[in-house]
Amino acid sequence: MIRKRFDDSSCSVARALDEVGDWWSLLIVLQAMYGTRRFVDFQRELGIARNILCDRLERLVSNKVLRKVDVGEHGSRFEYRLTDKGRDLFPVVIALRQWGDKWNPAPDGQALDLRDRASGRPVGTMQVQDADGQPLTIRDVFVREEPDTRQTANRKTR
Amino acid sequence: MIRKRFDDSSCSVARALDEVGDWWSLLIVLQAMYGTRRFVDFQRELGIARNILCDRLERLVSNKVLRKVDVGEHGSRFEYRLTDKGRDLFPVVIALRQWGDKWNPAPDGQALDLRDRASGRPVGTMQVQDADGQPLTIRDVFVREEPDTRQTANRKTR
């Protein structure tokens, strides 16, 4: 693969994908959001190869998406828990889930029914909004050029 | 890689990642949102290998995220344009961007400044909301078990 890296990219999407943009990382985060914390459980629930899981967990920990907690009274028992940074992926995961439900519904038409604990009503549809909460499409949005960082206009910032 | 596929997974996140969860697809979609449409431009802007780009474009087209349009008057000139399905990834991309900006800001602190064309104000922060638009965290949300599809309780649906 050689897998080109984007960690120094000027694009924050690229930088984000550099951390969670592989085939497994987001699924691991999702699983963690469901409450999974232990190595074997991730392995079982996701059906991921153990060496890959190992590698992904390490990466997520080193990127501070998860933290590794020793809960083994005396070693040999660890938990991987979401950090604030990891928890902050909630909107990303939900947006992806809703996209998947809308455009690639499950064969049986069943979508996971996420609801607000307080009201019991379904979670709203993720949308890009303006400052007043009104939905925005791509066409409603433009990129404001930064008010010139220095003398040279650099248009390559994305 | 062998890359395990999730296209028949019961998890819509997994199904979504199966289509756009690799290193390049979302960046291609993002680039398309910026207005890029032609092969060489994607190649140049993203710095992606041409064979990989070729493969990714084909996949995105076959998954109906992009469509390939012949604009060559007489062939040999094509454009890849977002479909509605592709455009619907807007919230995903924006959520990712905001996450990247928040937790991995660019070295120079510059984040892309997205604004609402109508008001000129910055785009709001993506958040999971309840039916009234109130923000929800992971802990505010629960999974409602489907009201029993048939006789057997199947708890493996995620």
Added chain:
DNA sequence: TAAATAGAGTTGCATAAAGCAACCAGATTT
């Protein structure tokens, strides 16, 4: 009109990841 250039891909090859299965070492049960 011939030659050069551009667009959109292919092809071939080297290298790095993903998947799989077997193996290990410390701690806990049986």
Added chain:
DNA sequence: AAATCTGGTTGCTTTATGCAACTCTATTTA
């Protein structure tokens, strides 16, 4: 004392990715 469980490693095979060179139309340029 033997069997399990947990969290990994190791070795090997199969794919993917990156890179560079090449191809085939179609459009420009000289």
